Amino acid sequence: MSGHIGFAGLCLLLKSEKTVLRKTSLFLAIFTLLLGAGYGLVVAKFKIFPYAALNSAWDAVMGDNANMLQTGPWTIGIYEGTDPLDIRPTEGARNPVLTEDDVTDIKAAFVADPFLLREDDQYYMFFEILNQANNQGDIGYAKSTDGLDWEYGQVILDEDFHLSYPNVFKWNDEHYMVPESHEVSSVRLYKASDFPVAWEYVGDLLAGYLFVDPTVFYFDDMWWMFSTTPRNDVLNIHFSEQLESGWTPHTMNPIIRDDANISRPGGGVIIRNGRPIRFAQDADPEYGIQVRAFEITDLSPTSYAEVLIADDPVLAPSGEGWNAAGMHHVSIIQAPGRHLAAVDGRDR
Helix, strand or coil, X not given: CHXXXXXXXHHHHHHHHHHHHHHHHHHHHHHHHHHHHHHHHHHHHHCCCCHHHHHHHHHHHHHHHCCCCCCCCEEEEEEEEEECCEEEECCCCCCCCECHHHCCCCCEEEEEEEEEEEECCEEEEEEEEEECCCCEEEEEEEEECCCCCCEEEEEEECCCCCCEEEEEEEECCEEEEEEEEHHHCEEEEEEEEECCCEEEEEEEEEECCCCEEEEEEEECCEEEEEEEXXXXXXXXXXXXXXXXXXXXXXXXXXXXECCCCCCCECCCXXXXXXXXXXXXXXXXXXXXXXXXXXXXXXXXXXXXXXXXXXXXXXXXXXXXXXXXXXXXXXXXXXXCCEEEEEEEEECC
């Protein structure tokens, strides 16, 4: 009898311990999940993730090549044409018109992602500057009276996280900028308080996701935004009736899936013959190869369709010089008697 009771007691003890172990494991799993989610929210909101420390470690390991392996070196050139989809190097421009050597207020690794504006017969260009001090993108600007010869201005936007792709536009007599800020899981809107040198943060248009190269444009009484992810192989659309709020994901997202050749935005959207033209950079088999143009034939909150305009890319590597190895961005504006385009290229 005592042996039977001892064995039964042992069984009950083991069963109890297993129950406690299961409950403890469940508690630890829930705690870990909540901790990870909470940390992610804190990272996104308060930007405490150690980007600078990781960048410094990367620089220490890779040395002088740290900035160039994935993204460059990039420089900026000027193209032109009577048709915005048939642009060529401008004869009067000494391409590249801007390089890292033109940047005077910080030590730059490269310049890239140019966006153009024309204001009061003056041309302005906004672009990414990769700062060698912290391997972080800042936004700078340059100006020109003819669109051919450019004078570097200064860094105009420097946050404690990476910025690039400064999508600049004018709306209701105000100048706005939507740079890429995917490191803080948001799409941020800025407004010029003293154009072109001073910009104020207005708020987040979107948050909680890695929005890469957000491209904002106004068409058919609606605001639209293209974006991709760090994998470069999907294209998403958001839309809103108001610029500063109300952004909603498209019902067909992702519009493009598993195609790094045509997903990532490659510059500002233009309107040609009443239809939007989307530029897409080719990021496969390597980043920053060429740029193609797509005509959007159907755009609504519930539908989307586009067609490739031509088999030949709008921009392609030249095989020699400043853009020998690749091109990945174009910004086109109407200028007197021609279309003027800012482009970027890499020589290796």
